[in-house]
Amino acid sequence: MIERRLLSEVEAALSEAPAVCLLGARQVGKTTLALAIAKRSGALYLDLESARDRARLDDAEGYLERHLGSLVILDEVHRVPGLFPLLRGLIDRARRQGLRSGRYLLLGSAAVSLLRQSGESLAGRVRFLELAPLDALETAGVALDRLWLRGGFPESLLASNDRQSVRWREDFIRTYLERDIPQFGPRLPAEMLHRLWVMLAHRQGSPFNAAELARSLGLDARTVGRYVDLLVDLFLLRRLTPWHANVGKRLVKSPRVYLRDSGLVHALLGIESLDDLLAHPVVGASWEGFVIENLLAAAPEGATAHYYRTSGGAEVDLLLELPRGERWAVEVKRSTAPAATRGFHEAGADLKPHRRCVVYPGTEHFPLAGGVEAVPLAALAQELAAMRKRS
Numbered sequence: 001m002i003e004r005r006l007l008s009e010v011e012a013a014l015s016e017a018p019a020v021c022l023l024g025a026r027q028v029g030k031t032t033l034a035l036a037i038a039k040r041s042g043a044l045y046l047d048l049e050s051a052r053d054r055a056r057l058d059d060a061e062g063y064l065e066r067h068l069g070s071l072v073i074l075d076e077v078h079r080v081p082g083l084f085p086l087l088r089g090l091i092d093r094a095r096r097q098g099l100r101s102g103r104y105l106l107l108g109s110a111a112v113s114l115l116r117q118s119g120e121s122l123a124g125r126v127r128f129l130e131l132a133p134l135d136a137l138e139t140a141g142v143a144l145d146r147l148w149l150r151g152g153f154p155e156s157l158l159a160s161n162d163r164q165s166v167r168w169r170e171d172f173i174r175t176y177l178e179r180d181i182p183q184f185g186p187r188l189p190a191e192m193l194h195r196l197w198v199m200l201a202h203r204q205g206s207p208f209n210a211a212e213l214a215r216s217l218g219l220d221a222r223t224v225g226r227y228v229d230l231l232v233d234l235f236l237l238r239r240l241t242p243w244h245a246n247v248g249k250r251l252v253k254s255p256r257v258y259l260r261d262s263g264l265v266h267a268l269l270g271i272e273s274l275d276d277l278l279a280h281p282v283v284g285a286s287w288e289g290f291v292i293e294n295l296l297a298a299a300p301e302g303a304t305a306h307y308y309r310t311s312g313g314a315e316v317d318l319l320l321e322l323p324r325g326e327r328w329a330v331e332v333k334r335s336t337a338p339a340a341t342r343g344f345h346e347a348g349a350d351l352k353p354h355r356r357c358v359v360y361p362g363t364e365h366f367p368l369a370g371g372v373e374a375v376p377l378a379a380l381a382q383e384l385a386a387m388r389k390r391s
Contacts, residue, residue, distance in 0.1 A: 002154065004033050005138055005298075005385065006131050010105070011037065014071065017127040018091040019104040021077075024131035025235040025261075026180065027153050027172060030107045033131065034073045037105065043071035048079045061086055068094050068103075077106040084121035091125050110184060110233055130235070132297040133261050136378045137385055144361060144377065148290050149274050151263020162273055169267035173197065176236070184230055192217060196227060200237065200259055201268040205285040207254035208239065228257065236260060240292070243306035243319050249350065252309040258289040265289070288332040291359050291377055292318050295330070298381040300388035314346035319353070323391060329353040330380075331372075333360045340372045348372075 006022075010033065013020045024030050031047075038045050044067050046053040056063055060083060064072060068090060077083060087104060094103050106126070133152025136144060142157065150156045150165045153172065159165035177190040177197075199213055208228065210221040217224065231237035239255040259265045265286050271277050277286065295318065296305055302323040308316040318330040329351060331344045338360040348356050348370070356372045359380055366374050 002134060002138055004029060004131065004134075006129060007033055007036065010129060011040075013127045013129060014102040014105065016101055017125070018094065018101055019087065019106060019122055019126040021106040021108065021126050021128045022131055023108055023128060023235070025133070025153075026109045026176070027155060028131055028133050028235075029154055030109075030131050031075055032154075034075065034105055034107055038071075038073055041071050041102075043073050043105070045073045045075070047075045049076045054080065057083070061090070064090055065093075068097070069099065071102050071105060073105045073107070075107045076109065078108045078110050088121045088125065091122070109180075109235070132235075132293065135294045135297045135381065137294075137298060137381050140378075145274055148262050148287065149266060149271075149277055151261040151266070152293075153261060153263060156263050165263070166267055166272050169263050173264065173267060176234070180234070181227075181230065184233070188219075188223070188227070192219075193227070196224070197259075198268050200228075200231075200257060201265045202282065203257070204265055204282055205256055205258055205288050207252065208257045209254065236264070238289075238293070240305060240307050240318075243308045243316075243351075245351075249314070250311040252311065256307055258292065260289070260293055262286050262290040262293075284334055287334045287361070288317055291330075291332045294377055294381050295320070295359075295384060298384040298388065300384065300391045302391070303384075308347055308351060310347075310350070312346070313343045314350055315341070315343040316347045316351065316353075319351070322387065324387075326355070327351065327353040328355045328357065331356075331358045333358055335360060336362050338362075338368070338374045340368055340370065344372070345370050 010020060010022060022030050035045065037043060046056065048054055091103055134154060134157055135152060136147060139147055147157060156165045156168045159168055177193050181193060195217060199216060210224045214221040214224045228237065232239055236259065238258045238260050240258065241255045242251060242253050244251065266277060269280065269282060271280055277283055299320065300323055304321045306319045308319050316329045317332045320328040320330065322328065329348055331340055338358045340358050357375045357380060358368060358372060359375055359377050363376050365376065365379055368374050
């Protein structure tokens with residue numbers, strides 16, 4: 001097993017809070033991480049997608065009360081929303097017995113429904129953490145281009161060959177289209193949803209235009225907007241919002257959208273090999289999204305991410321607002337001989353960030369003109385991870 005960086009954070013959170021909710025897309029490794037914790041602590045694990053485990057909760061209060069002194073792991077907990085009020089009572093009962101932390105580890109793959117359900121019942125009793133796909137720091141023994149091509153879902157990354165990896169991602173997409181998404185949103189034919197995903201893959205990193213997508217699909221803009229919201233909720237899509245400030249310039253205000261896993265982008269576009277990817281028009285946008293996801297996975301808690309673009313062409317691909325009050329401007333380049341663009345320098349003059357970096361796929365860290373640094377992806381991610389560990 002590749003040990004996940006979040007493992008120590010989950011264990012630390014369980015030592016402090018009565019309940020920890022671990023969020024993330026399906027097949028990202030939540031269950032594997034939870035079972036590793038169960039093995040260390042002797043916890044009880046229940047998979048609420050299993051009819052057998054759900055049957056144990058026919059008398060949920062009686063069953064869980066018998067295990068009040070142990071950590072209980074509830075996988076896909078959003079499947080049984082009626083549990084949340086019960087968990088609140090059990091947590092309060094455990095507190096009265098002096099058991100103030102580490103009662104429940106909740107796993108889920110739908111953010112909004114879980115946050116709403118748990119927030120109503122477990123306010124002040126639960127801590128939320130997100131497990132992202134494997135990133136460059138967790139897969140140091142894997143070539144960066146392989147991680148980029150296949151994405152960070154463990155089964156895809158660790159497949160024996162590229163073709164097997166693509167087949168896994170195609171099956172993953174089909175499962176979401178035919179089973180998972182219809183559970184949460186208004187029903188659309190799987191073929192229509194697949195077309196929407198393919199269009200989003202083609203528009204990786206582009207400003208979101210619901211009306212344009214709707215016209216292409218023969219749908220109304222509100223329906224497209226609801227499905228985009230759902231993909232964000234399911235940790236499959238990222239909406240990168242524009243940074244707003246009074247800089248005296250006309251700013252682009254539409255969010256940019258990125259499919260969060262580069263491997264899914266490539267599967268949707270029929271890209272199987274690195275040669276195919278390097279020859280495809282999406283190569284630059286795919287690398288940009290890959291870099292952004294790796295940096296945000298490592299960033300300290302409380303960091304916020306935006307992009308910046310003016311009508312005059314001043315642009316920052318990723319503007320990180322860090323908890324210590326620092327602002328980092330990041331430009332993403334696929335070239336092994338990176339250089340900051342004129343638009344990036346102009347944006348730097350507008351924003352006056354504490355640090356300006358060009359992230360590229362090389363291995364050396366060196367200065368560029370105008371106070372800009374060229375930084376390898378793994379090196380910048382490591383700096384952010386160190387900040388996260390200290391926070």
